Amino acid sequence: MYYLQNNEFVERHQVHVDLEDRGYQFGDGVYEVIRVYDQKPFYLAEHLTRLFRSASEIRINLSFSIEELTKRLHTLINKNNLIHGNLYLQVSRGIAPRNHAFPKEAKPVFIAYTIPSDRPIDTLEQGVKAITTQDIRWLRCDIKSLNLLGAVLAKQEAVDAGCSEAILIRDQVVTEGSSTNIFFVKEGKLITHPANQLILHGITREIVLEQAKKLQLPIVFEALSHSEIGHVDECFMTSTTMEVCPIIQIDEKPIGDGTPGSLTRQLQAAYIEEIARLALVSN
Numbered sequence: 260m261y262y263l264q265n266n267e268f269v270e271r272h273q274v275h276v277d278l279e280d281r282g283y284q285f286g287d288g289v290y291e292v293i294r295v296y297d298q299k300p301f302y303l304a305e306h307l308t309r310l311f312r313s314a315s316e317i318r319i320n321l322s323f324s325i326e327e328l329t330k331r332l333h334t335l336i337n338k339n340n341l342i343h344g345n346l347y348l349q350v351s352r353g354i355a356p357r358n359h360a361f362p363k364e365a366k367p368v369f370i371a372y373t374i375p376s377d378r379p380i381d382t383l384e385q386g387v388k389a390i391t392t393q394d395i396r397w398l399r400c401d402i403k404s405l406n407l408l409g410a411v412l413a414k415q416e417a418v419d420a421g422c423s424e425a426i427l428i429r430d431q432v433v434t435e436g437s438s439t440n441i442f443f444v445k446e447g448k449l450i451t452h453p454a455n456q457l458i459l460h461g462i463t464r465e466i467v468l469e470q471a472k473k474l475q476l477p478i479v480f481e482a483l484s485h486s487e488i489g490h491v492d493e494c495f496m497t498s499t500t501m502e503v504c505p506i507i508q509i510d511e512k513p514i515g516d517g518t519p520g521s522l523t524r525q526l527q528a529a530y531i532e533e534i535a536r537l538a539l540v541s542n
């Protein structure tokens with residue numbers, strides 16, 4: 260198994276994380292997770308564009324181009340014979356004696372590696388349970404920052420309650436999930452939070468919105484109030500690894516009849532078609 264550290268392909272024992280790496284000490288960096296289906300990275304250009312944007316928003320200048328990185332990631336997938344799995348990328352501001360302000364000399368540290376994994380087909384079929392909890396994260400959730408404490412604490416709360424996801428509530432409205440974007444269906448309309456600084460602009464969310472447009476589903480870009488959750492017909496979450504996953508229960512109460520909704524199923528099917536169009540996976 261190979262790891263890409265800066266420009267070099269190295270083995271696991273050769274990967275070096277410095278004590279004074281700002282990613283390690285401050286969470287001062289950004290990352291991406293990309294799904295690989297049948298050896299092909301899915302929507303790679305969109306993920307790399309987001310990585311470069313996240314880096315630029317926190318004033319990290321990358322020394323390579325999207326084109327160069329694309330080539331190296333394809334090489335990494337080939338070297339590791341990755342068929343289905345995830346590609347993890349992270350960039351930290353670099354290594355320097357601990358001090359909050361940006362170091363003058365530090366060069367960004369880049370790492371990429373692959374993790375084999377299958378599609379979560381049973382979960383996608385059955386759907387998952389969720390809880391709601393306060394969104395205690397910072398106000399730039401559009402940056403895919405290495406600082407994940409708000410998400411980690413929310414996800415653990417969900418797991419402690421026997422659930423898979425925590426739906427985050429800020430100022431009495433739903434923003435997104437701890438690691439997913441959230442959609443609701445009510446009276447035939449698709450409702451999701453607008454893409455502003457309070458949510459991550461999910462690549463999966465964007466693909467689903469494109470497909471919803473093609474299916475001519477009405478889309479409402481509004482934050483659903485917490486108190487409205489009990490009155491929706493369907494709910495689902497989207498992410499790179501969870502794709503389009505039904506949410507069948509929130510805070511112990513069933514959504515609709517407590518089984519995956521029909522529009523959710525339609526959008527799931529459209530998403531699987533998109534995977535099949537760009538890769539060739541059986542499902």
Ligand code: PSZ
Binds near residue numbers: 459463500501
């Ligand atoms: O492996 C996992 O569980 C993954 S891989 C990517 C995610 C989870 N989540 C990304 C994410 C997120 O962290 C937040 C806060 N909101 C939305 C998403 C979905 O973004 P995309 O669709 O780009 O993966």
